[in-house]
Amino acid sequence: MNKKVVVIGGGYGGLRAVEHLSKSSDIDITLIDKNPYHYLQTEAYGYIAGRFDMHDVAVDLKEWCSGFEKKVEYINDRVTSIEFDEQQVKRLGGSIPYDYLIIATGAQTNFFSFIKGLREHSYGVKKLQRAYNFRIEFENLIYKKLLNEKNGEDINLVIGGAGLSGVEVAAEMAHVIEVYKKTIGARVESIKIYLIDASKTILPGVSEFLIKSTQKRLDSLGVKTLRETFIDSMDDSYIYFRDSKKLKYHFMVFTGGIKAAELNDSLDVEKNKISQFIPNSRLNIGNRENVFAIGDCVEIKNAAKEVLPPTAQTAERSAEYVADAIRKKMDKQDIKPFNSSVLGVFIALGGKYSAGEIFGFIKVSGYSAYLLKKAITKAYYLGLRLRINAGYKNRIKRDI
Template sequence: MKKVIIIGASYAGLYAAKELSKNKNIEILLFDKNDYHYMQVEAYGFVATKYDTSEVTISINNFVQKLNSNITFYKKEIHSFDSKTNTITTIEKKTFNYDYLIIATGSLTNFPIQVPNIQKYSTGIKTLQRATQVNKMYLDILEKINMSSSDIEEYNIVIGGAGLSGVEIAAEMSTVFKNKNISKINISIVDGMNTVLPNMNERLVSECQKRLKELGIQIYLGSFIKDVDEKNIYLANDTQIKYDYFIFTGGIKAITIDSQKDYEVNKLNQYITDDYLHLKGEDNIFVVGDVAEVTYNNKYFAPTAQLAISAGHYVASYIQKEINNSQYNIMDTFKPKLKGTLISLGGNYAIGLLFNKYFAKGFFIHMLKHFVTKLHRNALS
């Protein structure tokens, strides 16, 4: 029986485990330092109190119990791996051997090193612990409002990053305040790029910017953050933004693992992979999800849950075919097939690009996004 070790209960890791578990001739060992999977794509609703913790987490133990008995979950953090001995080592220095290794460790918020104070004064949302801090801040504001007969004094929430997470959080928070007729809570978005949703379809960008303005969100674009102190954010164009709470969503930094060899990584700390998602230079080690650099036809694909799920399925199929000696059914290279983009912009309003071609907006897209999320939850619960 071949043994496959998966490091990381991310979207990619869990979907790979589920696919591999269908083959009873494969032993699967799944490792993660947490006993839950955090659905970070739903962070916008969690931090704005739309969802509670149970709605953005999935129990890994429950996930494993519903699969075949050939999978074992270890709540352990992995310290290193060794491709020469085909072993991984936990932080407690316990060693496990593998025939195949899948690295699916995900990513954390990428605080820019050129702004040394940004991590000190801001909060990310890439982990449940960090998102819970934002959730608590938001609940505290709402409680103060409910306890007072009049509006609370002016409060400024600034979100660094106008990508998916940034615009979704800003829109959801603003919608709640707008529905409560709260006028002195100011929400702003800051991004060094010249547009919201950088590098996305022009129709999504235009509609997103229109929606944010309708919600009264102040948008600062085209100038990067150069410094932060406990009350102000300073932009490179000398704009100064006052804040009471600073949420930073501006990019990711992949979580790599110590190893006996130095492996090539890109500027986001993502492992470089080949066309089959092998770790470069290794035949039995695969990298999937946020921790992998995925390119196709010389185009880089930004990390998304959709891409991670697709990669998890692909790698699991590749391993099974190789184990089964399917010499006449060799896997094609990994071809990212994205079905589109769905973006929640507060309340029951969302925008989307279906099959990367058809633009749509409104309640229907909101319901479609909710349906897709429910499908993934059911698949992992």
């Protein structure tokens, strides 16, 4: 009798787990997600700046699941709880039994409660809806400039958080403004991009090469970088800093922190201060050998006990490991502890410019880095599209 594997979450990790599990004929797979689409968060910077369209950052999950030769069941619903003893996933529309469970619910923007007004007056990019709202705001601003409105004063667009997402959003918006200078001229010069972070440097935790390359690019685009700057509070007009200074702003995108998705809070298992699960060395949680957590919803460490960054790369590596672990467990084989490393980092820095580092010693920046990053992203996106195209064909066969 086939084993039932339930995957909660259609992000990078969830999809990679399904891909690998689908190779086993004796496994039945169910993917459940509250959203009917897979959101390519790594491409959010280009979407909110208007360079990418919706079809570049969202893929229909039902169509994707239908693209497998062996049926993958997709359920569009919200998971409300998990009954570990009963091996049941509870959802709004009922419950789903499982033999093995993979939790891949990702993360959400952590609008820090100690910054008064942050949640009410800023946007995040972890959710497609928020990215869409921000895109509309940005396009409306450019449109008003085209109509020769909002002239006579600086319009400050603020990015809170100078990590990977923050610098990518800042660079892309600044690049778009540079492009518009060629068509509507000086009208857009009053739009200023501010990148604010409490750290001493942008991109804390990455290599000196990437920090310097990124800072140089941001400077060339006119991005105003404020480091070691602490936000105390916000209202609908001003950002107030701890040093008693303030900055008038038009809108703000906050990328300064994450916390695990809401489902984590409902489960009585060990978690860290941002609600990520703390797993064992095999990525099991709650002392359950048949329950795994992958991606941003879990604190993942390598063999040296170093916490890996919450990136798509980490999510995919952990997904591959867990899919393989389930297969080995079914075959009664030994399972080695999880171990991985960051193979490379690429940062999109506006237009056809990127900076990247592969294997710790190959360093590239500029157009060549852009081409490498684009090739990696295109390969991933092409895989999704091919699966969906297969789904169209499979559906036609079933309808005939």
